[in-house]
């Protein structure tokens with residue numbers, strides 16, 4: 001759950017004492033509600049970053065969100081935005097429908113790795129091929145979180161999950177899928193990067209990338225996607241700090257952080 | 265009033281345009297592809313949205329998105345494509361967003377063939393996806409009727425915030441007939457109170473089909489059922505043809521309903537008192553008028569281009585077994601075949617011994633419209 005801070009009262013005094021400038025507010029684009037995310041899960045961190053960016057760009061009232069099937073299925077209850085809930089993997093198609101009839105609005109999907117990189121590959125690849133002017137926030141936690149931690153197309157070689165008890169064996173279960181690298185080769189894609197939220201420094205970089213992804217849409221350049229490496233302490237069977245270390249030590253070597261395509 | 269020759273698929277497409285369709289998303293499949301091709305130039309010419317999707321799954325979820333924005337969105341397909349769309353149809357029904365779907369049925373199961381068929385009667389009337397609901401299903405018998413039904417389908421979809429299906433077959437899609445087109449409607453830019461438009465000066469809106477609590481989901485289902493009851497009460501459509509003095513009744517829908525009309529005329533020429541009941545809305549099925557008619561006839565013959573799917577509804581409504589003639593795989597019954605299948609034979613053919621060769625039909629309390637086979 002994002003920290004709930006009191007909004008500083010602005011311009012409270014005119015008796016000569018300094019006026020307080022807000023430096024850290026609860027974002028307008030988030031609702032002040034409890035989320036259902038597990039302790040140590042970084043979905044909440046990512047929600048907050050997206051909400052801050054939408055606030056800072058001043059686009060809250062024209063932004064539409066498409067929520068996924070996965071742990072973020074209730075994202076529409078946490079964001080203070082007009083939003084809808086797509087079927088598993090279909091968010092890019094639903095976002096296409098919205099954006100095509102409301103081209104002046106800002107449309108983004110928020111999807112997990114099972115949602116986007118497994119059942120929804122057709123939808124994301126063709127949204128990218130068409131150059132849909134949407135933004136995709138792609139949260140990769142290397143498992144199917146919501147259904148209890150089964151192997152995902154993004155699970156690491158050797159990773160033990162509830163459906164790969166002997167560890168993912170690439171000879172049998174294949175190799176992890178690298179989505180932004182794949183999409184970067186498509187002319188319809190204007191922005192494809194990978195970030196992580198395992199440290200404060202990385203969180204800052206992630207926010208910048210999210211901002212640029214939305215700016216890419218505002219500039220009408222094409223599809224923008226930010227893959228974000230995210231923790232799942234519950235299904236990884238780790239404590240929250242250990243889960244962040246796992247991202248840094250295990251996930252980043254397989255999913256290198258970086259920019260794969262930046263236009264504009 | 266101008267009457268022009270139109271190909272069925274193109275006529276349906278034009279009728280959708282004239283009914284104010286804002287957005288079309290589709291994927292090619294025979295025998296409905298002309299719909300997609302026609303709209304690919306017609307919609308953009310009017311500044312409206314046309315998009316060829318990557319699959320029927322993509323198409324229906326694009327419709328779901330556009331419909332969530334309060335727009336008149338629709339798609340078209342044929343049997344195998346409809347199977348792929350069922351996921352989206354179920355989400356659309358649960359989310360109560362208006363949507364229009366045209367299904368130009370072809371032969372199945374499997375890849376089947378591209379011949380006309382009515383084998384997806386169950387698929388459409390029973391739910392068209394998982395969960396407890398029925399779409400409103402309209403089955404035209406002529407190109408003109410397809411145009412007329414298409415013209416009201418968006419209104420029905422928005423009135424009930426529900427899924428409206430125009431269910432036809434490859435014959436209707438491919439044949440050319442004279443049609444009087446309705447005028448092009450210019451609609452006020454509609455802003456339904458539930459549509460996603462951007463939360464400007466109001467609390468955000470959500471469109472979802474997720475109700476995790478059992479009580480909440482039962483609540484949604486009760487609301488859907490109440491809506492369906494309303495649709496059942498107000499939206500039954502049917503046609504009766506020469507039924508006033510009929511002893512034998514044929515029940516058939518869509519293309520077969522039209523062939524059966526010729527069969528009625530032929531049988532009448534041979535001195536048989538035959539009438540036709542043609543349901544136009546397949547869900548809701550016009551049960552009351554059929555039940556009423558059934559009380560005045562001695563036999564009922566259901567004719568379909570399937571193995572007897574509508575027959576199950578008819579038998580439930582009339583309360584007993586009926587005669588059945590079905591062709592499958594794209595075979596089309598002829599009027600002669602239908603006349604031949606009539607259980608009561610014309611007087612000229614009455615056998616020496618006084619029987620007409622068919623099992624006797626008795627007026628008994630427990631009504632039966634056919635020998636129980």
Ligand SMILES: Cc1ncc(C[n+]2csc(CCOP(=O)(O)OP(=O)(O)O)c2C)c(N)n1
Nearest residue numbers: 069070071088112113114115143144145146
């Ligand atoms: C068609 C369909 N298949 C399967 C499911 C079950 N299901 C729900 S969430 C989920 C996995 C989600 O995993 P991911 O996208 O990685 O998101 P996370 O939960 O990890 O955030 C699955 C398989 C479903 N809801 N719909």
